[in-house]
Amino acid sequence: xxxxxxxxxxxxxxxxxxxxxxxxxxxxxxxxxxxxxxxxxxxxxxxxxxxxxxxxxxxxxxxxxxxxxxxxxxxxxxxxxxxxxxxxxxxxxxxxxxxxxxxxxxxxxxxxxxxxxxxxxxxxxxxxx
Numbered sequence: 707x708x709x710x711x712x713x714x715x716x717x718x719x720x721x722x723x724x725x726x727x728x729x730x731x732x733x734x735x736x737x738x739x740x741x742x743x744x745x746x747x748x749x750x751x752x753x754x755x756x757x758x759x760x761x762x763x764x765x766x767x768x769x770x771x772x773x774x775x776x777x778x779x780x781x782x783x784x785x786x787x788x789x790x791x792x793x794x795x796x797x798x799x800x801x802x803x804x805x806x807x808x809x810x811x812x813x814x815x816x817x818x819x820x821x822x823x824x825x826x827x828x829x830x831x832x833x834x835x
Contacts, residue, residue: 707734707735708767708768709804710730710731710768710771710772711772711800711803712773719773719794719803720794722776723761723777723781725757726773727747730800735811736808737808737812747764748760748763762783762789765789770789770791771790771791772791772803774794
């Protein structure tokens with residue numbers, strides 16, 4: 707499973723999705739997560755839809771995207787792309803979110819998260835770090 711974080715300090719998911727310049731992508735699952743890569747957004751045109759398309763392209767292979775905020779149109783496009791948007795609480799750290807996600811996956815994940823795990827397994831992915 708891949709989880710992207712919109713961040714500018716590499717500690718907190720503190721960026722608005724539509725304005726994020728980079729995403730830190732973590733890979734893992736019930737056993738934990740590790741940093742996979744940092745992706746810089748390739749800017750499109752000035753139009754709002756171009757901004758969203760550039761960010762969608764940066765996280766296209768991710769299952770979850772965590773950010774400080776996201777607009778309705780961008781959230782809908784993420785969901786249509788099979789990516790679940792997560793809004794972080796102010797001051798929440800990426801590592802804390804990942805630890806909580808890992809524990810949730812180990813115990814009893816909610817149906818929407820179980821569906822992501824099943825999809826990843828069917829696609830030949832590995833939900834483990």
